[in-house]
Structure formats: structure tokens, C-alpha cells
Amino acid sequence: MSSNGFAVQKIVSAIVSDVGRVLLGKERQVQLALACLLSKGHLLIEDLPGMGKTTLAHALAQVLGLSYKRVQFTSDMLPADILGVSIFDRESGQFRFHEGPVFSQVLLADEINRSSPKTQSALLEAMEERQVSADGETRQLPQPFFVIATQNPLQQSGTFTLPESQLDRFLMRISLGYPPREAERALYLGADPRRQLAEIKPRIDSNTLKKMQHLVGQVKTSESLLDYLERLVLHTRRSPDCAVGLSPRGALALLCAAKAWALIHNRGHVLPEDIQAVLPSVAGHRLQSDGGNGDQLVERLMRQVDIIAA
Amino acid sequence: MASAREWLPRESLVWIFAAQFVALLPQCTQLPLWIPFTWAFAVYWRLEVFRGRRDLPGRPLKLLVTLLAIAGLALSYQNWFALEPMVALLALSFTLKNLELVNRRDAFVSLLLAYFVAATLFVREQTIPFAVYGLLCVVVITAALAAQLGRPSAHPRRALGLSTRLLAQATPLMLLLFVAVPRLGPLWSVPQDTSTGRTGVSDSMAPGDFTRLSRSGKPVLRIAFDGPIPPPEQRYWRGLVYSEFDGRTWRQGFAVDPRNGGRVYWNSGERPLPQVGPRYRYQVIQEASHAPWLFALARPDSDSAGVGTTDDDRLVKRTPVFNRFAYEVRSWPRGSRGATVPLSSAERRRNLQLPPSGNARTREWMERLRRQGLDASAISAQLLARYNREFTYTLSPPALGSDSVDAFLFDSRQGFCEHFAGSYVFAMRAAGVPARVVAGYQGGEWVSGEEYLLVREYDAHAWAEIWHHGRGWQRVDPTAAVSPERVRDGLESAAGAEFMQDALLPWHRVDILVKLRLQWDRINYRWYQTVVSFDQDRQRDYLLRLLGEISPLRMALLFLVPMAVVLLGLLLWIWRGGQGRKLPPAERLYDKFCRRMARAGLVRSTGETPRDYAQRIIEARPQLAALARRVTDAFERAAYGEDQTAQKALRKLLRWRLVLPGSIQDARHGQAPTEH
Numbered sequence: 001m002s003s004n005g006f007a008v009q010k011i012v013s014a015i016v017s018d019v020g021r022v023l024l025g026k027e028r029q030v031q032l033a034l035a036c037l038l039s040k041g042h043l044l045i046e047d048l049p050g051m052g053k054t055t056l057a058h059a060l061a062q063v064l065g066l067s068y069k070r071v072q073f074t075s076d077m078l079p080a081d082i083l084g085v086s087i088f089d090r091e092s093g094q095f096r097f098h099e100g101p102v103f104s105q106v107l108l109a110d111e112i113n114r115s116s117p118k119t120q121s122a123l124l125e126a127m128e129e130r131q132v133s134a135d136g137e138t139r140q141l142p143q144p145f146f147v148i149a150t151q152n153p154l155q156q157s158g159t160f161t162l163p164e165s166q167l168d169r170f171l172m173r174i175s176l177g178y179p180p181r182e183a184e185r186a187l188y189l190g191a192d193p194r195r196q197l198a199e200i201k202p203r204i205d206s207n208t209l210k211k212m213q214h215l216v217g218q219v220k221t222s223e224s225l226l227d228y229l230e231r232l233v234l235h236t237r238r239s240p241d242c243a244v245g246l247s248p249r250g251a252l253a254l255l256c257a258a259k260a261w262a263l264i265h266n267r268g269h270v271l272p273e274d275i276q277a278v279l280p281s282v283a284g285h286r287l288q289s290d291g292g293n294g295d296q297l298v299e300r301l302m303r304q305v306d307i308i309a310a
Numbered sequence: 311m312a313s314a315r316e317w318l319p320r321e322s323l324v325w326i327f328a329a330q331f332v333a334l335l336p337q338c339t340q341l342p343l344w345i346p347f348t349w350a351f352a353v354y355w356r357l358e359v360f361r362g363r364r365d366l367p368g369r370p371l372k373l374l375v376t377l378l379a380i381a382g383l384a385l386s387y388q389n390w391f392a393l394e395p396m397v398a399l400l401a402l403s404f405t406l407k408n409l410e411l412v413n414r415r416d417a418f419v420s421l422l423l424a425y426f427v428a429a430t431l432f433v434r435e436q437t438i439p440f441a442v443y444g445l446l447c448v449v450v451i452t453a454a455l456a457a458q459l460g461r462p463s464a465h466p467r468r469a470l471g472l473s474t475r476l477l478a479q480a481t482p483l484m485l486l487l488f489v490a491v492p493r494l495g496p497l498w499s500v501p502q503d504t505s506t507g508r509t510g511v512s513d514s515m516a517p518g519d520f521t522r523l524s525r526s527g528k529p530v531l532r533i534a535f536d537g538p539i540p541p542p543e544q545r546y547w548r549g550l551v552y553s554e555f556d557g558r559t560w561r562q563g564f565a566v567d568p569r570n571g572g573r574v575y576w577n578s579g580e581r582p583l584p585q586v587g588p589r590y591r592y593q594v595i596q597e598a599s600h601a602p603w604l605f606a607l608a609r610p611d612s613d614s615a616g617v618g619t620t621d622d623d624r625l626v627k628r629t630p631v632f633n634r635f636a637y638e639v640r641s642w643p644r645g646s647r648g649a650t651v652p653l654s655s656a657e658r659r660r661n662l663q664l665p666p667s668g669n670a671r672t673r674e675w676m677e678r679l680r681r682q683g684l685d686a687s688a689i690s691a692q693l694l695a696r697y698n699r700e701f702t703y704t705l706s707p708p709a710l711g712s713d714s715v716d717a718f719l720f721d722s723r724q725g726f727c728e729h730f731a732g733s734y735v736f737a738m739r740a741a742g743v744p745a746r747v748v749a750g751y752q753g754g755e756w757v758s759g760e761e762y763l764l765v766r767e768y769d770a771h772a773w774a775e776i777w778h779h780g781r782g783w784q785r786v787d788p789t790a791a792v793s794p795e796r797v798r799d800g801l802e803s804a805a806g807a808e809f810m811q812d813a814l815l816p817w818h819r820v821d822i823l824v825k826l827r828l829q830w831d832r833i834n835y836r837w838y839q840t841v842v843s844f845d846q847d848r849q850r851d852y853l854l855r856l857l858g859e860i861s862p863l864r865m866a867l868l869f870l871v872p873m874a875v876v877l878l879g880l881l882l883w884i885w886r887g888g889q890g891r892k893l894p895p896a897e898r899l900y901d902k903f904c905r906r907m908a909r910a911g912l913v914r915s916t917g918e919t920p921r922d923y924a925q926r927i928i929e930a931r932p933q934l935a936a937l938a939r940r941v942t943d944a945f946e947r948a949a950y951g952e953d954q955t956a957q958k959a960l961r962k963l964l965r966w967r968l969v970l971p972g973s974i975q976d977a978r979h980g981q982a983p984t985e986h
Contacts (some may be wrong), residue, residue: 220950220951220952221950222949222950222951222952223894223952224894224896224897224949224950225949225950227894268951269950269951269952270950271919271920271921271946271950272919272920272950273919273921273922276917276919302917303915303916303917304916304917305916305917306916306917307917307918307919307920308893308897308900308901308949309893309897
């Protein structure tokens with residue numbers, strides 16, 4: 001799709017290759033993260049420490065040319081550490097609000113599940129409403145606003161479980177996994193990733209990002225595709241495997257992410273492939289099952305629901 | 311008066327008027343001219359009301375209009391108890407209903423009336439074009455009913471579509487009812503107020519009458535034989551006997567005409583029938599003639615209702631033939647009869663009657679022959695020989711003077727069948743031999759093999775019968791003496807260039823048109839045979855054939871079995887519909903592709919996307935790669951890009967069964983490539 005005078009495809013491949021230079025062999029994850037941001041969603045990256053979560057988040061923020069702040073979540077963090085505090089200004093004789101790190105276009109919330117639920121929920125309003133209420137005053141966050149959070153797997157010590165309400169606010173949850181062999185070898189041989197990270201130049205500005213987000217909304221979804229989506233969603237709600245089915249917000253997220261995926265792949269309409277591509281990331285953390293985790297559920301879901309109605 | 315909210319919207323009104331127009335249109339030619347005008351005026355008024363320029367008429371005005379209308383009807387028709395005034399009354403009340411067309415209820419009343427008005431069409435005509443028109447009426451009226459449901463359904467295409475669908479769904483029921491519902495006697499036997507428009511052979515014969523008939527190619531009789539068929543020279547369809555001559559015109563006369571003292575035997579068996587079986591059995595379908603006489607071969611007898619026989623071996627109908635009428639006839643040709651009863655003196659007197667004076671030369675000549683001591687056959691032979699020698703058969707004979715027989719026999723010597731028959735009978739009577747003129751039709755044309763004989767107006771013919779002692783009445787056709795081909799081959803070959811000379815265009819010379827006309831006649835004949843003449847007797851026959859016997863149980867089965875079948879089908883359909891929605895076209899086409907591939911051993915697994923599937927096909931069957939790619943691409947664009955041209959392309963791709971040859975080939979090579 002090359003409408004509005006600029007080639008989405010070109011930009012996308014530039015971004016992916018830029019980020020890919022830092023995060024070797026993870027093109028698909030980069031694309032997913034990009035799709036998430038293009039559909040105005042927050043991204044949760046879950047993996048073991050040292051897999052490049054922070055690098056990805058960092059690289060993305062940088063390549064998109066957005067102002068970003070990073071917060072390292074710890075167990076003793078308080079909401080004010082994120083949102084900001086009012087401090088008495090002696091000169092003017094009144095309280096002045098000192099904006100916290102949340103007042104930026106990209107908030108990197110590192111190891112989000114290491115903080116207490118109280119602090120986690122401080123992010124809730126910011127993520128959903130894109131505004132912050134402190135001291136009885138509501139302040140708008142800058143546009144666009146993304147939270148890219150990373151978390152360690154729940155089995156790790158010193159973690160709090162993210163509440164479902166919080167999880168639901170992340171459009172996607174992706175995990176990186178070990179890099180492929182060649183990529184890892186290249187990693188050994190290559191230069192210092194940190195320096196490379198610093199070398200990443202912004203490829204777009206926030207205006208272009210806005211245009212691209214607008215284009216996502218214009219990707220066509222046919223009746224047949226919506227039928228498929230509907231079948232998928234209904235299946236999660238009816239299947240005995242799933243304890244909780246996909247919520248309407250989840251379904252919308254799925255659709256929106258699929259549209260972004262289609263746009264990234266230079267198509268004006270959504271294909272079932274697009275839905276299947278984003279389904280594990282979008283639905284994996286939303287579905288719960290009695291046995292097995294969400295990812296296995298999603299696998300089964302894709303196998304059980306047919307593309308065309310039988 | 312209804313509140314403004316309930317007033318009929320514009321599209322309702324337009325539809326109602328359209329339905330009324332369609333229903334009234336064929337009546338226009340029959341109704342008094344002022345009724346269509348009244349309709350137009352009522353419609354105009356109603357439209358003015360719709361525009362808000364006028365009010366609906368009040369009670370006094372409506373009363374006045376009604377009275378005026380009734381007065382108009384009274385003035386237009388003398389005879390009240392007849393069909394036409396009743397149809398006119400219906401049309402008129404239908405028309406005036408427009409003046410109180412306010413809400414939906416009125417609309418329904420008007421449209422239901424329209425069905426009746428449309429049905430009165432069949433009182434007059436039951437031919438195929440009228441039936442088709444009647445069907446059109448029903449479609450339009452039903453569409454108008456559908457249009458009353460609201461604005462969206464008033465859209466012409468939707469309303470007509472709905473109407474057509476409804477009627478199509480009703481067709482099986484209609485057929486069932488047609489076959490099974492008890493037939494009342496002819497509903498149309500209400501007297502019709504028409505004495506005009508008589509066609510065909512009339513009850514009198516003056517010179518020139520038959521010449522007029524010879525110019526018309528209109529069908530009159532259609533005769534289908536059951537068993538032996540009489541040879542062409544025996545095909546004399548007797549209809550009328552003229553025994554009274556006034557010097558110019560031949561008439562039936564007293565005691566011959568059933569309306570004038572002629573005896574008619576209405577019940578079969580009342581008149582003794584010959585002991586031997588009948589030689590010919592046939593069914594005659596007669597076109598409307600507005601006269602009571604029917605046509606049959608000599609010595610006929612009929613069991614059909616309302617048909618009687620007369621003393622002079624003719625068939626008559628109780629009421630005039632206003633519509634096509636079918637009757638079954640058995641005939642005993644005269645030669646096959648045994649001894650006959652002697653001629654009664656009254657009959658003898660009647661068949662020797664001559665005007666007191668006139669035509670002296672003929673009388674003189676006959677007197678001479680009689681004085682020579684010749685008997686009836688010898689005189690007849692002399693006369694026929696004279697015809698043969700000196701006379702010419704022509705369709706345009708010269709005018710004859712007051713002594714028409716003399717002028718014909720001795721001066722002009724050219725004429726048409728009526729001249730020959732008239733002069734022959736006159737001469738025979740003058741010679742003291744009882745004789746009479748018989749009129750009817752002669753010959754006929756076979757339609758589609760020998761399915762039935764088509765007799766037309768121009769087959770009208772007049773011939774003679776003379777009385778022989780001991781042999782009874784014998785047919786003599788003087789025309790045959792002059793022009794044997796008239797009797798053998800019909801008028802066209804006898805008259806040659808004169809045939810249908812006055813026709814505007816010589817259609818009868820164009821072979822293909824003649825054939826087409828015969829074809830059309832055959833279709834009409836079948837239509838009449840199967841549909842229009844489906845009366846009580848035929849219904850019984852048909853049901854007997856269908857059911858074996860007519861019992862309440864079997865009748866109930868006849869109704870219940872089709873209904874049960876239909877309901878079960880409906881149930882199945884609904885049940886299937888509940889199972890899953892109908893696939894959108896693109897998906898249906900893709901499903902077809904998948905099924906073909908499955909037959910070739912490549913089953914698409916559930917949840918497998920078209921691209922993955924295509925990839926798998928390409929890997930397993932490289933020869934199908936192009937097809938798989940194109941189908942997948944077209945399907946994706948059609949189903950997900952909602953691209954209409956892609957859908958067409960997909961349909962085209964799947965029309966050709968390109969898959970099969972490859973798959974068969976593969977099957978022959980073994981399944982190995984698929985497996986790994």
C-alpha cells in the first residue's frame with residue numbers, strides 16, 4: 001500500500017532492518033512489536049533475563065523517533081515514582097507538579113512484574129485513558145503514548161503476577177526466545193550491541209507514525225474475514241478448554257493487530273493469515289485454561305477453527 | 311374518516327391503479343365506453359385528493375354518483391339478467407371504490423376485487439393469449455398487494471419479484487386444486503346478451519352467403535377421431551337443413567328449426583338407434599358460433615350434456631354455443647342402415663314445397679323429364695350430367711335476377727355450392743322428388759399427422775339430400791359433379807387463384823406461415839383439450855386413472871401426500887438452514903477447489919490458511935502449482951479483498967476441471983509423492 005504519498009513498505013522494512021541489526025534473527029518479533037505500536041497498543045515482552053527484551057524496546061523507541069523514558073521497576077517502587085509528584089515551590093509559593101517518567105511518548109517499563117500490584121495499577125489509567133490523575137488534577141499524556149513493558153517469567157523469584165485487568169491492557173505479549181545459531185554466532189563476532197543501539201537513527205517522526213496508524217484503520221476487512229474472526233472468538237467462549245473466552249476488547253485487539261499486520265505486509269485487506277499471525281501474541285495472554293498455558297490453547301484454536309465456514 | 315397517518319402513501323396508490331388498469335384493460339372493448347372514462351375520472355379525483363387539492367367526495371355526492379352509474383348501466387343494457395351487465399356492474403363498483411380509497415383496508419378490498427375483475431376475463435375468452443394475460447394480471451395484482459406492505463417492498467422489482475415468487479410457490483397447490491376440486495357445472499352458463507357477431511353457417515341460405523364464408527380462414531371445428539376415419543369424400547359435417555324456399559332464400563322452416571316446432575330428442579335412447587355399432591367415434595370442438603346447431607356426420611348421436619338429435623339427423627345444443635364447446639359423437643353412415651321408415655305426409659309436403667310461381671323454365675324442364683317417365687335417380691343423373699357438362703365452379707359468380715334458379719341453370723351457368731345445391735333441390739322438387747338443402751362444412755385439414763381435423767370457415771358447404779323409396783334420404787352433392795376436387799381436396803384446390811382472393815395479403819400462399827398457423831392451432835387445440843374442457847367427466851376419468859377408484863380415502867391421500875411431501879421438504883430445508891449458513895460465493899467456490907484437491911489426495915486441514923494449503927499443494931504436485939497459485943490468489947482477493955472481478959476469475963478457473971487429469975495421472979503414478 002503506497003497511498004498518502006509515502007511507501008509504508010519501505011518504512012517498515014527500514015525499521016525492521018534497523019532494529020534487526022541490534023536484535024539479530026528476530027525479524028518476526030520486531031514486526032509483531034511494530035504491528036502492536038501501529039495499532040496503538042501497548043506491548044508486553046516476556047522472556048528470561050538476557051534475551052534482549054530491553055534492547056528491543058529501546059531500539060523500537062529510538063527508531064520510531066519518539067521521546068522515551070525508562071523506568072526500572074522494583075519491589076519498593078511507589079506510584080508517584082512513575083506518575084510524578086507535587087512539590088512546594090517556595091518562590092511561587094505553591095505546589096508544582098513534577099512530571100514522572102510516564103509523561104513521554106514511550107515508557108519503557110522494565111521488569112514490570114517486579115513491582116507491587118499497587119504500582120502496577122498506577123499504570124492502568126495511563127495505559128487505557130492516556131491521562132494521569134494526581135492531586136485531583138487530570139493531565140493528558142503526550143501523543144502518541146506507548147508502554148513497552150518487559151517482564152520475567154512468573155516462575156522467576158521476586159515477581160508479582162500481573163493482574164488480568166493489567167494484562168488485558170497490553171495489546172500483545174511477545175516473547176523472544178533464544179536466537180538462532182547463526183544469529184548468535186554473529187552476535188559473538190559483532191560489535192558491542194550497546195554502541196549499535198546508540199547508533200540507531202530515527203526513521204520516522206511522530207507525524208508519520210500517526211499517518212501509518214491512520215492507514216491501519218483503512219485496511220479492508222471483508223465479511224468472510226469477520227466471519228472467521230467471529231468463529232474464532234466464539235470458539236474460545238464455547239470451548240471447554242478455555243476457562244475464560246476472548247472479551248470484545250480482545251476481539252477488537254485481534255482485528256486491529258491483524259490490520260496492522262496486513263499493512264506491514266503491504267496488503268489493503270486482511271487475510272486469515274494475518275489473524276493467525278497475530279493470534280498467539282494477542283490472545284495468548286488473554287486466554288486462560290485449566291491445564292496448559294494460553295499459547296497451547298491458541299495453537300489448538302487455530303487448528304480447530306476453519307478458515308471457511310463448513 | 312381516517313387520520314392522516316393512515317392514508318395510503320403514493321406508491322400504494324400507484325400500484326393499486328396499475329393493478330386496476332391491468333384488470334380493466336381487456337374489458338374495455340366489451341364494456342360500454344363510459345365505464346373506462348368513469349375509471350379514469352375516479353383515478354384523477356383520487357390523485358387530486360392525494361395532492362391535497364380536493365377532498366374525498368361526501369356521502370350525498372357518492373350516492374349521486376352511484377345512482378348515475380346504475381342509471382347508466384340500465385341505459386346501456388336492456389337485458390339485466392345476463393352476464394355482461396353483471397361484469398359491467400362489477401367493473402363499475404370496482405371503479406367507484408376509488409372514491410373511498412383511504413387506508414390500507416380499502417386498498418385490500420380494491421385489490422381483491424381486482425382479482426375478480428381479472429377473472430371475468432375468462433367468461434368471454436379462454437384461449438392461450440387470454441390465459442397468459444390473466445396470469446400477468448394476477449402477478450401485477452399480487453405485486454400491488456405486496457406493495458402495500460411499505461415503501462421498501464413497493465419498489466417495482468422487489469414487488470414483482472415477491473409476487474412472482476409467491477405465485478410460483480402456489481403453482482403446485484393450484485395444479486392440485488385444478489385436478490381435485492369438484493367441478494361445478496359450467497359457471498358461465500348465465501345467458502349472454504349477444505346476438506351479434508354470429509359467424510359461420512347461418513340459419514338461412516341466400517345466394518352469396520357461402521361466398522362470404524369462403525373468404526375467412528377462421529377455424530370452426532376441430533375433430534379428433536377415435537378409431538376409423540372417414541375418407542375425404544365422406545366428410546360432410548351436417549349442421550342445418552333448409553326445407554323452405556321463398557324464391558330467393560332457403561330457410562329451415564317450420565318443424566325443422568328446433569326453435570320453430572322442430573322435434574329434438576334430448577335424452578339418448580329416446581330415438582331408436584341402429585342395432586349395429588357406430589362406425590365412427592369422434593370428438594368435435596366447436597368454436598363459438600352464437601347459434602345452437604352443432605356439426606356431425608350423418609346419423610349422429612351424442613351423450614354429451616345439453617346435446618340433442620333431431621328427426622333429420624342433426625345435433626343441436628340446448629343453448630347457443632357462446633364459447634368453445636366440445637362434444638362426443640357416434641355416427642352411423644346412411645348406407646349401413648337397414649330398412650327405413652316411410653316418409654310421413656307432412657314431411658313429404660315440406661320437402662316438396664315450392665313457391666307458387668317463378669322459375670318457370672326450370673319447372674317446365676322438369677315437367678318434361680317427368681313426363682318422359684324417368685324416376686328420381688334418372689332425373690338426378692340428368693341434372694348432374696348437365697352440371698358436369700356446362701357449368702363452371704367459381705367463387706365470384708355473376709348476380710342473378712329475380713328468377714335466380716332459371717338464371718343460374720340456363721343463363722349464367724357458373725356458381726358456388728349454394729347455387730348448385732339450391733338449384734338442384736328446386737329442380738328435384740319441381741320433378742316431384744322430396745329434396746332438401748343441407749348446409750355445414752365439408753372436408754378439413756389434418757393437423758400434425760392425423761391428430762385432428764381442422765375445419766375452417768371456408769370449408770362451409772351446401773349440398774342436397776333426396777328421398778329414395780326404400781333407401782331413405784340420400785346425399786347428393788351437385789358441386790361434386792362440377793368440381794370433384796372441391797370435395798376431394800378442399801376449396802383451395804378447387805377455386806385455384808380465386809381462393810381467398812379478397813384477403814388483404816396472400817398469407818395462405820406463404821408455406822411457412824400456413825405451417826406456423828397450423829402449429830399454433832395445434833397448441834390451441836391441446837390447450838383446450840387439456841385445460842379448458844377439463845369438466846366433471848374428464849375430471850372423473852382423470853382421477854380414476856390416477857387413483858384407480860374415487861373414494862374418500864384416496865381423495866384424502868391425493869391431497870395429503872403432496873402436502874406431506876412439500877412440508878417434509880420444507881422441514882428439511884429449514885433444518886439444513888439451521889445447520890449452517892449458506893456460504894458466501896467466493897468461499898463456496900474455494901470449497902469446490904478444496905474438494906477437488908481432496909479427491910486428488912490433498913485434504914486441506916481445518917484451520918489451514920489458503921496460502922499454506924497452496925504451498926503444500928505446490929510441494930506435493932508441482933504440476934498443479936500454477937492452478938493452486940491462481941485459485942488461491944483469486945480466492946483471497948475475492949473473499950477478503952471483496953474484489954468482484956477476482957470472484958469472476960475464480961469462477962472461471964474452477965469451471966474447467968483442470969484438476970482431474972493431473973490427479974488421475976498422479977493416482978496412476980502412485981500416492982508416493984503425496985506422502986512425504
